[in-house]
Amino acid sequence: xxxxxxxxxxxxxxxxxxxxxIRHNMLIDFAFGHRRILRDFAREHTDFASYFRAMQSLTxxxxxxxxxxxxxxxxxxxxxxxxxxxDANCAICYTDRKARFSGLQADEFCAVxxxxxxxxxxxxxxxxxxxxxxxxxxxxxxxxxxSLGMETVLFTNGILLSxxxxxxxxxxxxxEEAVLRLASCSVSVYHKLWSVYPEKxxxxxxxxxxxxDWAAIAVxxxxxxxxxxxxxxxxxxxxxxxxxxxxxxxxxxxxISEKLIPLVQGLGIKSYIEPPLxxxxxxxxxxxxxxxxxxxxxxxxxxxxxxxxxVYEIVVHNDGIISPGMAFRPTDLFSDPEAKGRxxxxxxxxxxxxxxxxxxxxxxxxxxRYQISGCLCQQINDWLASHxxxxxxxxxxxxxxxxxxxxxxxxxxxxxxxxxRAPCQ
Ligand code: SF4
Numbered sequence: 001x002x003x004x005x006x007x008x009x010x011x012x013x014x015x016x017x018x019x020x021x022i023r024h025n026m027l028i029d030f031a032f033g034h035r036r037i038l039r040d041f042a043r044e045h046t047d048f049a050s051y052f053r054a055m056q057s058l059t060x061x062x063x064x065x066x067x068x069x070x071x072x073x074x075x076x077x078x079x080x081x082x083x084x085x086x087d088a089n090c091a092i093c094y095t096d097r098k099a100r101f102s103g104l105q106a107d108e109f110c111a112v113x114x115x116x117x118x119x120x121x122x123x124x125x126x127x128x129x130x131x132x133x134x135x136x137x138x139x140x141x142x143x144x145x146x147s148l149g150m151e152t153v154l155f156t157n158g159i160l161l162s163x164x165x166x167x168x169x170x171x172x173x174x175x176e177e178a179v180l181r182l183a184s185c186s187v188s189v190y191h192k193l194w195s196v197y198p199e200k201x202x203x204x205x206x207x208x209x210x211x212x213d214w215a216a217i218a219v220x221x222x223x224x225x226x227x228x229x230x231x232x233x234x235x236x237x238x239x240x241x242x243x244x245x246x247x248x249x250x251x252x253x254x255x256i257s258e259k260l261i262p263l264v265q266g267l268g269i270k271s272y273i274e275p276p277l278x279x280x281x282x283x284x285x286x287x288x289x290x291x292x293x294x295x296x297x298x299x300x301x302x303x304x305x306x307x308x309x310x311v312y313e314i315v316v317h318n319d320g321i322i323s324p325g326m327a328f329r330p331t332d333l334f335s336d337p338e339a340k341g342r343x344x345x346x347x348x349x350x351x352x353x354x355x356x357x358x359x360x361x362x363x364x365x366x367x368x369r370y371q372i373s374g375c376l377c378q379q380i381n382d383w384l385a386s387h388x389x390x391x392x393x394x395x396x397x398x399x400x401x402x403x404x405x406x407x408x409x410x411x412x413x414x415x416x417x418x419x420x421r422a423p424c425q
Contacts, residue, residue, distance in 0.1 A: 005303035006264065006271045008188040008243060010123055010151040013076055013309075021120070021312045023051050024070035025369060030055050031063050034366040041370035071356060075121040076312040078150075079326055080109055081129035082138060084318050088131065088157050088192075089206030092249050092288050094277035094327050095129045100319045104345075106137035108352060110144040112316055112345060115355045117148045121314070124152040127326050129318050133160045139171070139181070146185040154182070155245055155272070157192045157205065161229025162213040179232045189237070190272050191230045193244040194252050196259050198225050204251060219266035234267065243270030247277075248298060253290040261301060274303045277327040277377060284385035308372045314359060320345045322358060324368030327377035 013021075026038055026048065042052035058066070085099040104112070113124065124145040126132045133156050135141075145152050160167050160175075167175045182189060195201040202209045215231040217224050233242045244264060248256055256273060264271045276282060276289055295302060307325075315323050322343050342362070347353055359365050368376060 077123040082132040082135035084130040086130040158229035190245040325377035
């Protein structure tokens with residue numbers, strides 16, 4: 001188990017690699033002038049205090065020569081949000097589940113990967129801003145990552161993978177061929193499985209029962225009916241590359257302990273069991289949250305309790321906006337055109353920007369990089385929701401004026417970072 005629960009090996013970085021990349025980012029951000037941010041970070045995270053002190057005695061020449069080494073080893077993972085379109089309709093979806101007209105094209109996704117690979121990233125992470133397999137760029141992106149030598153972690157609802165006719169219409173192959181192709185591209189797959197009861201799973205996903213084709217699997221003498229795509233994954237991929245994803249919401253929390261974890265153990269697969277994210281259509285909604293005690297019972301099965309990867313991941317949303325974490329809607333953060341342009345990987349002429357400069361020049365992204373205690377996505381979404389709730393009626397719910405870092409400076413001062421979970425009723 002890691003701080004991300006029972007996650008795939010490729011998304012769990014050894015502490016020495018994390019420490020090294022954090023130091024590299026410190027050096028880079030030092031060179032970019034974010035000294036106050038680094039000082040605050042080193043105060044809170046004393047493991048890095050001596051490195052911060054040592055940096056201050058470096059000459060300009062020392063910094064310049066170390067910068068080149070640090071730059072090539074400053075990212076560990078690249079998060080790409082493919083299409084916002086989805087064929088499910090989950091009530092607690094953490095995205096706004098919208099296809100975007102200005103979505104990045106395949107060549108742009110690949111060019112982003114080229115840049116982030118040069119910065120050290122060896123993992124492509126596709127969590128879904130919708131259902132990623134519906135994106136026309138899907139295979140081009142996954143195969144490009146593979147050709148670079150990157151591994152991929154994919155989250156999918158598996159609807160397409162369950163149906164031969166649909167997968168043939170989309171990709172001109174059978175579902176089994178699609179699974180084999182994923183396996184040949186070093187992809188590890190989390191298949192959504194929020195319940196082992198088909199009717200309940202369909203209800204939680206807001207779909208009709210026949211949206212999936214179903215198949216039986218046997219585990220420890222028990223028979224389960226699961227989406228057929230999951231069975232194909234189990235039959236055609238190594239078990240350490242197959243996992244299930246489940247949101248530990250009120251509707252699933254008991255079943256996770258009683259059924260889903262034993263299923264994962266019986267199959268010898270991976271799992272990504274995560275607390276609900278208060279983003280997208282679940283923004284500001286607390287009614288589906290389990291209480292802290294219930295979540296606590298999941299212990300180390302629970303992913304995302306602390307998230308150092310905010311330092312070494314880059315998140316590129318479907319419309320090209322870079323944000324500090326995966327579980328933000330860019331529209332919540334950057335609603336005005338000026339801010340959007342500032343955080344877009346696209347230049348106004350459509351060419352791709354230099355991502356290294358973009359993520360290190362900007363004080364807001366630099367500040368976020370060092371908020372590694374807890375889950376920054378959760379903290380900021382909670383803060384945004386409460387901030388929104390106290391706005392005068394009629395005021396914009398989104399940030400629309402002034403520099404974005406001011407909003408987040410307010411967030412930090414507010415102590416909004418300490419979001420409390422509801423006690424058990
Ligand atoms: S949670 Fe995933 S599968 Fe469900 S509606 Fe949102 S994007 Fe689609």
